Amino acid sequence: MRNLKITLAYDGFDFRGWQVQPSQSTVQGLLGAAVERVTGERLLPQGSGRTDAGVHALAQVASCAIESPIPVANLVVALNDVLPPAVRVLAIEEASPDFHARASAKAKTYRYRIWRDALCPPFLARYVYHHPYPLDEGAMAEAAGAVVGEHDFTSLAAADPERGREAQEVSNVRTIFSSAWQREGEEMLYTVRGNGFLHHMVRNLVGTFLLMGKGSLRPANMTGILQAKSRSAAGPTAPAHGLYLVSVEY
Amino acid sequence: MRNLKITLAYDGFDFRGWQVQPSQSTVQGLLGAAVERVTGERLLPQGSGRTDAGVHALAQVASCAIESPIPVANLVVALNDVLPPAVRVLAIEEASPDFHARASAKAKTYRYRIWRDALCPPFLARYVYHHPYPLDEGAMAEAAGAVVGEHDFTSLAAADPERGREAQEVSNVRTIFSSAWQREGEEMLYTVRGNGFLHHMVRNLVGTFLLMGKGSLRPANMTGILQAKSRSAAGPTAPAHGLYLVSVEY
Numbered sequence: 001m002r003n004l005k006i007t008l009a010y011d012g013f014d015f016r017g018w019q020v021q022p023s024q025s026t027v028q029g030l031l032g033a034a035v036e037r038v039t040g041e042r043l044l045p046q047g048s049g050r051t052d053a054g055v056h057a058l059a060q061v062a063s064c065a066i067e068s069p070i071p072v073a074n075l076v077v078a079l080n081d082v083l084p085p086a087v088r089v090l091a092i093e094e095a096s097p098d099f100h101a102r103a104s105a106k107a108k109t110y111r112y113r114i115w116r117d118a119l120c121p122p123f124l125a126r127y128v129y130h131h132p133y134p135l136d137e138g139a140m141a142e143a144a145g146a147v148v149g150e151h152d153f154t155s156l157a158a159a160d161p162e163r164g165r166e167a168q169e170v171s172n173v174r175t176i177f178s179s180a181w182q183r184e185g186e187e188m189l190y191t192v193r194g195n196g197f198l199h200h201m202v203r204n205l206v207g208t209f210l211l212m213g214k215g216s217l218r219p220a221n222m223t224g225i226l227q228a229k230s231r232s233a234a235g236p237t238a239p240a241h242g243l244y245l246v247s248v249e250y
Numbered sequence: 251m252r253n254l255k256i257t258l259a260y261d262g263f264d265f266r267g268w269q270v271q272p273s274q275s276t277v278q279g280l281l282g283a284a285v286e287r288v289t290g291e292r293l294l295p296q297g298s299g300r301t302d303a304g305v306h307a308l309a310q311v312a313s314c315a316i317e318s319p320i321p322v323a324n325l326v327v328a329l330n331d332v333l334p335p336a337v338r339v340l341a342i343e344e345a346s347p348d349f350h351a352r353a354s355a356k357a358k359t360y361r362y363r364i365w366r367d368a369l370c371p372p373f374l375a376r377y378v379y380h381h382p383y384p385l386d387e388g389a390m391a392e393a394a395g396a397v398v399g400e401h402d403f404t405s406l407a408a409a410d411p412e413r414g415r416e417a418q419e420v421s422n423v424r425t426i427f428s429s430a431w432q433r434e435g436e437e438m439l440y441t442v443r444g445n446g447f448l449h450h451m452v453r454n455l456v457g458t459f460l461l462m463g464k465g466s467l468r469p470a471n472m473t474g475i476l477q478a479k480s481r482s483a484a485g486p487t488a489p490a491h492g493l494y495l496v497s498v499e500y
Contacts, residue, residue: 009371009373011372011373011375080369085370085372085375088372119338120335120338121259121338122261122336122337123306125335125336
């Protein structure tokens with residue numbers, strides 16, 4: 001038995017997210033079907049985490065144990081032949097037997113793209129959130145800095161319907177290593193790196209920063225929002241299609 | 251009555267082309283519906299030409315006569331509010347009463363994008379033709395140069411099911427002002443500017459150049475292909491999603 005580390009990129013706009021679902025097009029489902037078609041083995045590659053419907057990935061990581069002796073380079077080519085063009089396997093490596101894409105992850109980086117110009121080119125419509133209205137970008141930068149460090153992010157976490165009651169009691173404390181906005185032409189890019197992220201956490205952070213950009217909240221409110229440990233204290237969930245899973249570190 | 255010149259861009263991947271069709275999503279149909287919703291006037295904007303299903307436009311031009319006194323700047327905003335994000339009105343200008351997007355056009359420029367790397371990023375899959383196999387790019391450049399000038403392009407024209415018998419007898423002579431390939435990183439870009447293009451002509455040119463790139467035909471065959479005045483003398487039709495209508499000149 002070999003254990004593989006699969007790195008893949010996807011345009012998530014047309015998928016129902018990462019996690020396999022009956023009669024829905026999901027990245028995990030497509031990857032599992034591709035592995036089965038190539039190796040004859042029925043298995044479900046485990047992702048570093050689920051991405052929501054519409055969320056993109058520049059380098060999602062999945063792990064799976066297979067019997068097939070097919071060399072990794074050939075497996076990359078064979079899987080890409082079978083997968084739709086919106087999902088591409090970038091690399092496959094042999095991993096140690098105890099490697100697990102989710103459990104072994106040490107850090108993840110996400111990015112959120114906001115398009116600021118009055119007109120959003122049609123070729124970007126699937127890949128950025130178009131928000132052409134006035135924003136106080138300084139306030140958003142300040143608020144982004146305020147979440148760096150170890151915090152309980154309950155206020156920024158969606159109630160996850162797929163986690164049972166027991167799991168809901170698991171800690172919502174996460175450590176954010178960096179969190180910052182940058183400007184690139186007509187785009188505002190938010191990049192956040194942390195040791196883990198709760199369900200909808202990055203989209204809820206962006207939705208909260210946007211309220212600060214609009215002046216509905218002030219950056220100084222960020223501490224109180226975290227302390228409230230209540231979803232209703234924070235802002236709305238920003239649209240999925242502006243979000244990218246950039247990388248997973250092990 | 252005012253006559254308007256409407257410039258628009260679209261990601262054509264999910265549309266059934268430009269021309270309105272019953273119960274199909276077409277750019278002309280969407281634009282007509284948007285004009286009706288904004289002005290209450292039922293009309294069909296006339297395009298500079300039809301683009302096929304899957305073909306993109308950086309600056310398609312349409313003309314239409316309307317009664318509404320709405321200022322052009324407001325009309326741009328109102329139409330973009332109603333249109334899907336994959337279609338954007340870039341500009342609207344008042345035109346002279348005799349302006350017609352198709353009949354008044356003096357020249358058009360098209361571009362075709364081919365992605366050469368072994369892996370095509372998922373975010374480009376809708377926007378380039380992925381062809382990672384060996385190509386003699388010098389031969390393709392030579393063949394592209396051979397179509398510059400005035401020629402009968404019957405060999406490169408699809409039999410157009412929507413042109414009647416009479417129309418089929420209309421001249422297939424067109425003048426190509428420039429025709430060249432260039433390299434940009436992993437992309438090969440073909441740009442062609444001419445006084446008019448027949449149905450499928452650019453995609454058939456690219457399909458023919460690809461045969462020369464593969465060595466199935468030689469650039470010196472280009473003259474014979476044009477002289478044959480037979481569709482079967484030329485190469486296959488390249489995929490629609492690599493093609494862009496870049497601009498229309500008046």
